[in-house]
Amino acid sequence: AQSVTQPDIHITVSEGASLELRCNYSYGATPYLFWYVQSPGQGLQLLLKYFSGDTLVQGIKGFEAEFKRSQSSFNLRKPSVHWSDAAEYFCAVSGGPTDSWGKLQFGAGTQVVVTP
Amino acid sequence: DSGVTQTPKHLITATGQRVTLRCSPRSGDLSVYWYQQSLDQGLQFLIHYYNGEERAKGNILERFSAQQFPDLHSELNLSSLELGDSALYFCASQASGLDTQYFGPGTRLTVL
Numbered sequence: 045a046q047s048v049t050q051p052d053i054h055i056t057v058s059e060g061a062s063l064e065l066r067c068n069y070s071y072g073a074t075p076y077l078f079w080y081v082q083s084p085g086q087g088l089q090l091l092l093k094y095f096s097g098d099t100l101v102q103g104i105k106g107f108e109a110e111f112k113r114s115q116s117s118f119n120l121r122k123p124s125v126h127w128s129d130a131a132e133y134f135c136a137v138s139g140g141p142t143d144s145w146g147k148l149q150f151g152a153g154t155q156v157v158v159t160p
Numbered sequence: 161d162s163g164v165t166q167t168p169k170h171l172i173t174a175t176g177q178r179v180t181l182r183c184s185p186r187s188g189d190l191s192v193y194w195y196q197q198s199l200d201q202g203l204q205f206l207i208h209y210y211n212g213e214e215r216a217k218g219n220i221l222e223r224f225s226a227q228q229f230p231d232l233h234s235e236l237n238l239s240s241l242e243l244g245d246s247a248l249y250f251c252a253s254q255a256s257g258l259d260t261q262y263f264g265p266g267t268r269l270t271v272l
């Protein structure tokens with residue numbers, strides 16, 4: 045069965061510092077990977093996705109993620125965080141065409157706090 | 161604004177009751193997905209409809225049901241409510257398999 049693990053429940057980072065959020069997945073076939081962000085009281089917004097091709101994916105708001113098949117990881121990074129990046133971040137995996145494209149399985153989420 | 165609307169925003173009801181949550185997808189999107197977000201279970205996929213037909217089911221209780229109407233809006237019906245059903249319920253719409261899934265703002269259900 046597929047699963048997604050986000051090892052860090054909570055991360056505190058200073059404004060202007062770099063940020064890396066970890067995501068590990070377990071899936072038998074080629075995974076389709078996503079990062080979503082949820083601001084307080086809001087729905088989820090897609091930051092970026094990986095289906096195939098270049099393993100370094102650029103997203104919105106200055107985020108990027110790197111797919112590493114050998115490590116079953118899809119870590120999210122941002123070189124310099126802004127106070128507005130404080131939110132909860134979710135990694136998700138979809139089975140793609142063999143498993144109802146949009147049936148997303150989410151990790152538990154990582155809460156990011158940005159300090160001045 | 162994702163273009164996906166959900167009503168109502170908040171719903172407070174009692175155990176044993178039945179409620180209906182409504183979702184209007186983005187114009188032209190044929191797929192609607194329902195998710196439940198709770199403190200103990202996290203974000204869980206419930207069910208997927210495509211152009212009126214059920215396509216996939218996740219961890220959806222038998223007390224819950226959904227449908228998608230000809231105008232593509234969808235409703236999630238929750239019956240015999242229990243305290244543990246208190247959660248945020250999201251719907252998301254998608255044009256096709258490779259497209260972005262757009263989430264609505266959610267309906268917060270509180271069962272007292």
